[in-house]
Amino acid sequence: xxxxxxxxxxxxxxxxxxxxxxxxxxxxxxxxxxxxxxxxxxxxxxxxxxxxxxxxxxxxxxxxxxxxxxxxxxxxxxxxxxxxx
Amino acid sequence: xxxxxxxxxxxxxxxxxxxxxxxxxxxxxxxxxxxxxxxxxxxxxxxxxxxxxxxxxxxxxxxxxxxxxxxxxxxxxxxxxxxxxxxxxxxxxxxxxxxxxxxxxxxxxxxxxxxxxxxxxxxxxxxxxxxxxxxxxxxxxxxxxxxxxxxxxxxxxxxxxxxxxxxxxxxxxxxxxxxxxxxxxxxxxxxxxxxxxxxxxxxxxxxxxxxxxxxxxxxxxxxxxxxxxxxxxxxxxxxxxxxxxxxxxxxxxxxxxxxxxxxxxxxxxxxxxxxxxxxxxxxxxxxxxxxxxxxxxxxxxxxxxxxxxxxxxxxxxxxxxxxxxxxxxxxxxxxxxxxxxxxxxxxxxxxxxxxxxxxxxxxxxxxxxxxxxxxxxxxxxxxxxxxxxxxxxxxxxxxxxxxxxxxxxxxxxxxxxxxxxxxxxxxxxxxxxxxxxxxxxxxxxxxxxxxxxxxxxxxxxxxxxxxxxxxxxxxxxxx
Numbered sequence: 001x002x003x004x005x006x007x008x009x010x011x012x013x014x015x016x017x018x019x020x021x022x023x024x025x026x027x028x029x030x031x032x033x034x035x036x037x038x039x040x041x042x043x044x045x046x047x048x049x050x051x052x053x054x055x056x057x058x059x060x061x062x063x064x065x066x067x068x069x070x071x072x073x074x075x076x077x078x079x080x081x082x083x084x085x
Numbered sequence: 086x087x088x089x090x091x092x093x094x095x096x097x098x099x100x101x102x103x104x105x106x107x108x109x110x111x112x113x114x115x116x117x118x119x120x121x122x123x124x125x126x127x128x129x130x131x132x133x134x135x136x137x138x139x140x141x142x143x144x145x146x147x148x149x150x151x152x153x154x155x156x157x158x159x160x161x162x163x164x165x166x167x168x169x170x171x172x173x174x175x176x177x178x179x180x181x182x183x184x185x186x187x188x189x190x191x192x193x194x195x196x197x198x199x200x201x202x203x204x205x206x207x208x209x210x211x212x213x214x215x216x217x218x219x220x221x222x223x224x225x226x227x228x229x230x231x232x233x234x235x236x237x238x239x240x241x242x243x244x245x246x247x248x249x250x251x252x253x254x255x256x257x258x259x260x261x262x263x264x265x266x267x268x269x270x271x272x273x274x275x276x277x278x279x280x281x282x283x284x285x286x287x288x289x290x291x292x293x294x295x296x297x298x299x300x301x302x303x304x305x306x307x308x309x310x311x312x313x314x315x316x317x318x319x320x321x322x323x324x325x326x327x328x329x330x331x332x333x334x335x336x337x338x339x340x341x342x343x344x345x346x347x348x349x350x351x352x353x354x355x356x357x358x359x360x361x362x363x364x365x366x367x368x369x370x371x372x373x374x375x376x377x378x379x380x381x382x383x384x385x386x387x388x389x390x391x392x393x394x395x396x397x398x399x400x401x402x403x404x405x406x407x408x409x410x411x412x413x414x415x416x417x418x419x420x421x422x423x424x425x426x427x428x429x430x431x432x433x434x435x436x437x438x439x440x441x442x443x444x445x446x447x448x449x450x451x452x453x454x455x456x457x458x459x460x461x462x463x464x465x466x467x468x469x470x471x472x473x474x475x476x477x478x479x480x481x482x483x484x485x486x487x488x489x490x491x492x493x494x495x496x497x498x499x500x501x502x503x504x505x506x507x508x509x510x511x512x513x514x515x516x517x518x519x520x521x522x523x524x525x526x527x528x529x530x531x532x533x534x535x536x537x538x539x540x541x542x543x544x545x546x547x548x549x550x551x552x553x554x555x556x557x558x559x560x561x562x563x564x
Contacts, residue, residue: 006170043163043361049369055105055142058112059126066122066130076121077228080172083218
């Protein structure tokens with residue numbers, strides 16, 4: 001799971017996290033025991049529906065500001081450790 | 086390339102980039118080819134605290150697509166997060182739709198070798214595109230351009246209904262035509278606006294269950310699609326016949342070597358951990374919206390084609406050519422509106438003179454210097470006998486070069502054809518009187534002499550005499 005989430009954890013943290021995860025799984029088991037037959041799944045805790053915006057360009061070039069935030073950049077590109085899949 | 090022992094099974098996932106002005110969840114522009122990162126807004130950069138707001142134009146295009154393929158437009162659909170890590174995906178997830186997509190079902194009829202086939206669609210869902218990683222050497226690092234991040238896509242998923250590369254190509258072409266026709270995607274494959282992933286498997290003929298499939302990613306031309314499938318089918322058959330077994334995996338097509346190769350196998354297949362995106366409420370589409378979109382849709386190509394044949398009496402070939410694009414058929418309709426009842430003449434000039442000229446000068450129909458009403462006005466001067474076909478072509482050239490309307494050119498050059506019987510008779514009589522030798526020869530049975538006389542009359546009239554009337558009158562006089 002740590003690999004999937006790309007996080008590095010120590011053995012000590014791993015055992016603590018394991019205990020917490022087991023608690024969560026226990027809670028999930030408890031929830032699964034509830035009969036949900038015929039109940040529509042809730043996709044969002046808030047009611048209502050998605051607000052839409054008109055298809056209009058409202059944002060303009062912020063590259064300079066964005067680049068100031070980046071550890072490394074060149075020719076308008078953000079630079080990251082080399083990735084080849 | 087049909088193999089007697091093996092059946093090929095193909096399903097396609099197609100990403101059509103929607104032709105909106107702004108991105109699906111932000112107000113940044115979607116134009117192609119801008120300076121790197123100049124079209125990446127705070128939302129596209131995934132800065133903390135930003136929230137996505139859905140673009141109505143993207144939803145509307147999805148509705149249009151659903152209606153055009155006879156699918157269900159879901160009244161309620163859900164956005165989900167598809168989680169994976171890659172530097173060109175700054176949020177760490179792509180917003181997509183998972184359990185309930187905006188469009189379900191529907192299908193497309195294709196034709197291969199004169200046989201029609203219905204290819205069912207599973208679904209079509211809205212999602213955002215990722216950015217672009219550039220792996221050229223930036224002193225050992227990769228460059229990231231997030232202009233494309235957040236560009237709206239409609240992913241169109243077919244059922245595994247295709248049985249050959251030819252069917253897959255026919256399906257992709259039909260879909261490509263359709264998305265442009267209904268104006269939801271510019272169809273530009275070089276720029277990646279329309280790209281396919283192919284799921285390919287083989288099974289022994291007569292087998293019920295599907296074989297293990299491989300997915301070939303990112304095919305951005307019809308030729309690559311065909312080549313990739315053919316290579317992959319051969320590879321799988323050889324593998325199985327050699328005693329091996331197909332492994333489920335994602336493969337990449339290498340167009341230079343015309344082969345596919347492993348990109349990632351199932352063992353490290355991604356676990357995307359989809360879950361509903363808490364930043365987005367359910368997308369609700371009401372009946373009124375669907376009805377309005379439906380009422381604004383253009384007639385589909387096949388509907389237009391049969392109308393051209395049945396109502397306007399054109400040949401199937403003409404109808405096919407006229408519906409090559411919406412622009413073409415719109416131009417034709419506009420001509421016909423100005424010149425009712427002359428469908429064949431309009432079609433001939435549009436696909437003949439005008440198309441040839443556009444091709445030669447590499448101009449789009451939309452930017453033609455002669456618009457449909459202007460061309461129709463020229464053709465009117467043929468139907469009313471003012472111009473011969475030959476003269477009309479000269480006028481067409483003049484109009485093309487900006488000399489004004491057909492009537493202006495005719496007036497300026499004194500081009501009007503002479504159809505007045507009295508005027509033609511006078512010239513005919515003059516020519517007969519001046520050419521006793523030709524008249525003699527004709528009476529002696531030489532047809533050539535007759536043509537010479539016609540030529541003389543045309544010359545005397547400076548090419549303006551109505552040729553048919555000249556021929557008729559000459560025959561009557563010489564009778």
